[in-house]
Every structure is written in structure tokens, then in C-alpha cells.
Amino acid sequence: MLVSRQNSRIKYVRRLYQKKFRDSEGKFIIEGVRFIEEAINANWTLETVFYESPVAGGDRGQQLLENLSKSGAEIIAVEKSLFREIADTESPQGILAVAKKPTELDFKPVEWRKNEKDLLVMVDGVQDPGNLGTIIRSADAAGADCVFILKGTVDPYNPKTLRSTMGSIFHIPLVSVEDREDFLTSLHAGGWNLVVGDPVASKLLCNADLTRNTVLVIGNEASGVSEDLQRDASDLVKIPMPGRAESLNAGVAAGIMLYETVRQRMAAGRIIARP
Numbered sequence: 001m002l003v004s005r006q007n008s009r010i011k012y013v014r015r016l017y018q019k020k021f022r023d024s025e026g027k028f029i030i031e032g033v034r035f036i037e038e039a040i041n042a043n044w045t046l047e048t049v050f051y052e053s054p055v056a057g058g059d060r061g062q063q064l065l066e067n068l069s070k071s072g073a074e075i076i077a078v079e080k081s082l083f084r085e086i087a088d089t090e091s092p093q094g095i096l097a098v099a100k101k102p103t104e105l106d107f108k109p110v111e112w113r114k115n116e117k118d119l120l121v122m123v124d125g126v127q128d129p130g131n132l133g134t135i136i137r138s139a140d141a142a143g144a145d146c147v148f149i150l151k152g153t154v155d156p157y158n159p160k161t162l163r164s165t166m167g168s169i170f171h172i173p174l175v176s177v178e179d180r181e182d183f184l185t186s187l188h189a190g191g192w193n194l195v196v197g198d199p200v201a202s203k204l205l206c207n208a209d210l211t212r213n214t215v216l217v218i219g220n221e222a223s224g225v226s227e228d229l230q231r232d233a234s235d236l237v238k239i240p241m242p243g244r245a246e247s248l249n250a251g252v253a254a255g256i257m258l259y260e261t262v263r264q265r266m267a268a269g270r271i272i273a274r275p
Contacts, residue, residue, distance in 0.1 A: 001053055001077040013086045019155045028157035031096040038167030045100040046073045052083040052094035088159040105173050109190020117145040118213045125152040125220035126250050133164020134251030140168035142258035149176050184232050193234035196225050201236040208235040210261040211268050218254045
């Protein structure tokens with residue numbers, strides 16, 4: 001059992017709360033019984049599991065540890081007060097794991113379109129971890145094929161973002177876009193339509209054709225979508241707001257855009273359910 005703050009394993013976990021170290025190691029931390037169960041169900045690679053001794057979570061926690069031991073993950077007991085120091089949540093459930101980041105997909109716009117992958121989400125500069133997590137979760141629920149993260153957006157492996165995804169981080173691919181100009185060029189060349197949310201657009205969301213190969217673009221909470229993306233947009237659209245609220249947060253706006261896409265595709269007789 002680990003009891004010392006100076007233990008190298010404890011120091012390593014602490015460092016993984018820093019984005020730079022997560023990026024260099026290609027790893028991130030997930031916490032809680034349900035979250036780790038989601039990872040197991042998705043056959044995600046968990047490298048090391050730390051749990052509070054005695055085991056938190058009762059019978060469910062004990063069963064989880066047994067399942068983890070079969071998966072090949074290294075399992076390490078941590079003294080209760082020390083575990084509370086390495087956990088990120090205020091009321092930890094007594095278990096966390098070091099997970100490996102996935103190998104990012106090689107996005108080939110033409111091939112994806114031919115293979116009936118036709119709904120993408122692009123996130124441009126969203127700063128709130130909860131908003132990004134909600135966008136990822138909504139994209140997963142709506143059957144989107146991928147979420148693209150542009151530079152300037154909060155890290156999707158931030159612990160708060162991860163919790164907000166409610167496990168969807170294991171279901172939908174995330175791709176970090178390094179060169180946005182080349183990326184946009186490849187999207188247009190591949191026949192994709194960029195649908196950009198803009199509160200001052202003249203066109204309503206419901207009047208855009210979202211049954212085609214669509215990329216829904218969600219912008220920064222305060223400044224919206226970047227000017228270059230607005231210029232490249234196939235459609236600038238706004239969400240109708242007959243009430244008195246001036247704006248919606250990015251997570252809510254993304255959910256509305258995604259489910260208008262689902263509605264249109266259902267109305268067109270498209271199969272939307274994932275196996």
C-alpha cells in the first residue's frame with residue numbers, strides 16, 4: 001500500500017493533472033466507479049489503477065477491482081488520506097486510473113464520406129470544460145462520427161471535461177487539428193459542408209439542409225466562431241430564440257444543432273441508430 005506523498009507513483013499521478021505532461025505522456029486520468037466501468041466496457045487500455053484502502057464503493061467497487069485484475073491493469077492500494085490528495089473530485093469514490101490516449105484517426109475526408117461517415121462536429125475555441133464535455137456527449141448521443149478540436153479549445157482530457165462527457169469520451173473519436181488551414185481545405189475538397197452557428201445570421205438552423213455531409217461548427221462562448229470559419233461556411237445559421245434570453249451556452253447550442261440534424265435525417269428516412 002502506498003502511504004507516502006514522495007512515492008514516485010503518487011508524483012506521477014499528480015503530474016498528469018497538467019496538460020503539458022498529459023500530452024507528452026499520452027495518458028490521462030479517469031476517476032470514479034462508473035467512469036472506469038465505462039472504460040472497461042469500451043475495451044479501453046487502463047495502465048494503472050489506484051484505489052483507496054479499504055475499498056470504496058462497497059460490493060460494486062470490489063467487483064470492479066476483480067474485473068480490472070483480469071484486464072491486466074496494475075492495481076495499487078493507496079492509504080485513504082493520501083488517495084484524497086491525488087483525487088480531483090471533492091467527494092472521491094475511492095478509485096482512479098491512468099488511461100492511455102487513443103491513437104488519433106487519420107482523417108481522409110473523401111474516404112469518410114464514401115464510407116457513410118457524414119456528421120462531424122468542429123469545436124473552435126470553447127473554453128469551459130463543462131461545455132466541451134457536453135458537446136462531446138451530445139455528439140455521441142446524436143450519432144456523430146467524430147469531434148474535431150481546434151487550437152485554442154480547452155483540453156478534452158481535462159478532468160472536468162472528462163467528467164462532463166459522462167463516458168462518451170470512450171465512444172466517439174476526438175481529433176486535435178494542428179493546421180486549421182490545411183484541414184479546412186481538405187474538408188472542402190472532400191465535399192463537406194460547414195454549418196456555422198452565428199447568432200446574427202439571417203438563415204434559421206431549420207432552413208439549412210443538414211442531411212448532407214455536414215460539419216457542425218461550435219464557437220467560443222464569448223466571441224463565437226472565428227472569422228476564417230465564418231468565411232468558409234457553407235451555411236451561417238442561427239437558432240431561433242423567440243424568448244428574452246440573449247444567448248445560449250456553447251453546450252446547449254451544440255445540442256440543439258445536433259438534434260435538428262437528427263430530426264431532418266429521421267424525416268428523410270435515414271437510419272440513424274448505431275449498433
